[in-house]
Amino acid sequence: MKRMLSGIKPTGQLTLGNYIGALRNFVKYQDDYEMFVFIANLHCVTVYQDPKELRKNLKDAIALYLACGLDPEKSTIFLQSDVMEQAQLGFLLTCTTYMGELNRMTQFKDKLAKQEKNITAGLYVYPSLMAADILAYDADYVPVGDDQKQHVELARDLAERFNNRYSPTFTVPEPLVAKVGARIMSLTEPTKKMSKSDETNKGCIYLLDEIPVARKKIMGAVTDMLAKVQYDKVNQPGISNLLEIMSSLSGEPIEDICARFEGKGYGEFKKAVADVVCDTLQQIQDRYHEIINSGQIDKVLEDGANKARYIAHKKLMKVQKKIGIEIRK
Numbered sequence: 001m002k003r004m005l006s007g008i009k010p011t012g013q014l015t016l017g018n019y020i021g022a023l024r025n026f027v028k029y030q031d032d033y034e035m036f037v038f039i040a041n042l043h044c045v046t047v048y049q050d051p052k053e054l055r056k057n058l059k060d061a062i063a064l065y066l067a068c069g070l071d072p073e074k075s076t077i078f079l080q081s082d083v084m085e086q087a088q089l090g091f092l093l094t095c096t097t098y099m100g101e102l103n104r105m106t107q108f109k110d111k112l113a114k115q116e117k118n119i120t121a122g123l124y125v126y127p128s129l130m131a132a133d134i135l136a137y138d139a140d141y142v143p144v145g146d147d148q149k150q151h152v153e154l155a156r157d158l159a160e161r162f163n164n165r166y167s168p169t170f171t172v173p174e175p176l177v178a179k180v181g182a183r184i185m186s187l188t189e190p191t192k193k194m195s196k197s198d199e200t201n202k203g204c205i206y207l208l209d210e211i212p213v214a215r216k217k218i219m220g221a222v223t224d225m226l227a228k229v230q231y232d233k234v235n236q237p238g239i240s241n242l243l244e245i246m247s248s249l250s251g252e253p254i255e256d257i258c259a260r261f262e263g264k265g266y267g268e269f270k271k272a273v274a275d276v277v278c279d280t281l282q283q284i285q286d287r288y289h290e291i292i293n294s295g296q297i298d299k300v301l302e303d304g305a306n307k308a309r310y311i312a313h314k315k316l317m318k319v320q321k322k323i324g325i326e327i328r329k
């Protein structure tokens with residue numbers, strides 16, 4: 001069985017973008033792959049987090065993993081910081097990464113361009129740690145949203161570099177980016193990614209948004225003056241985004257939705273989108289409330305960490321021997 005791995009940072013409350021671009025795909029794939037899913041709590045502190053909020057977001061993220069359908073019997077679910085081998089391999093891979101490669105990473109360049117103050121060295125070397133997350137487990141596939149593809153490509157380059165420099169050690173991973181829903185846009189600024197760190201909160205639907213709040217956000221989504229439900233990302237980015245959201249949640253092809261709403265107004269279309277989104281949220285939230293105080297989270301994390309650590313440890317030892325820093329048999 002091929003192996004698949006992915007992670008989400010608990011930098012805020014999980015969003016509909018995280019669900020469509022990442023989480024729901026993890027759930028779909030867990031039957032056909034050996035699945036490893038973790039919470040990237042080390043990656044998340046590359047930008048300062050308020051500790052109290054972080055604790056809450058972290059626990060919610062795990063509860064939401066389970067609520068969205070990740071099954072600990074099928075998937076290994078764990079916290080990044082519980083497997084120290086990952087961070088140690090991260091350092092070794094940082095020593096395999098060139099500064100030029102990190103300078104080219106768009107996520108980092110975007111932050112620099114925005115002239116955000118006090119960008120940390122952790123944020124700079126973040127892609128090397130991400131490579132370690134992936135390579136420690138010999139993942140064949142890494143399901144991610146569009147924005148993370150470049151980081152997975154770096155992991156491929158590092159795996160190949162290491163394999164050529166020493167001898168075959170790492171599986172070269174492939175990014176898996178879905179055709180529909182890999183980049184859900186903000187509802188208020190549909191040319192920008194829907195992001196946890198949306199300042200106004202209006203453009204972003206959180207998985208734990210109250211249902212009437214989520215409905216209001218969809219009904220208030222920015223559209224255009226063309227009055228036609230069609231998929232045209234350039235001239236109708238708002239409508240196209242709503243079409244992607246609806247299609248990825250309902251499974252109905254975009255063309256069929258467009259045909260169904262031919263000649264109908266945006267109000268009616270938005271109401272249909274809101275119904276699909278709210279149904280999804282309601283199901284997730286019902287499960288979340290059952291899980292959050294049930295006590296099962298600690299056990300899931302402990303079992304997951306034990307399984308993950310065993311694999312990562314073996315890989316780290318192999319790597320250290322190849323590099324020459326470990327001389328014991």
Ligand code: ATP
Binds near residue numbers: 185
């Ligand atoms: P931030 O908003 O703080 O930058 P993020 O949500 O982009 O965070 P992560 O939480 O680490 O970053 O993302 C987890 C996964 O969700 C990644 O695979 C990412 O590509 C995917 N993802 C995030 N936002 C979207 C989106 N708007 N559309 C599709 N996929 C997304």
Ligand code: LTN
Binds near residue numbers: 008040130134142
């Ligand atoms: N950088 C990713 C989160 C992440 C990840 C990973 C995803 C950390 N390590 C390994 C896939 C595989 C993000 O910001 N979404």
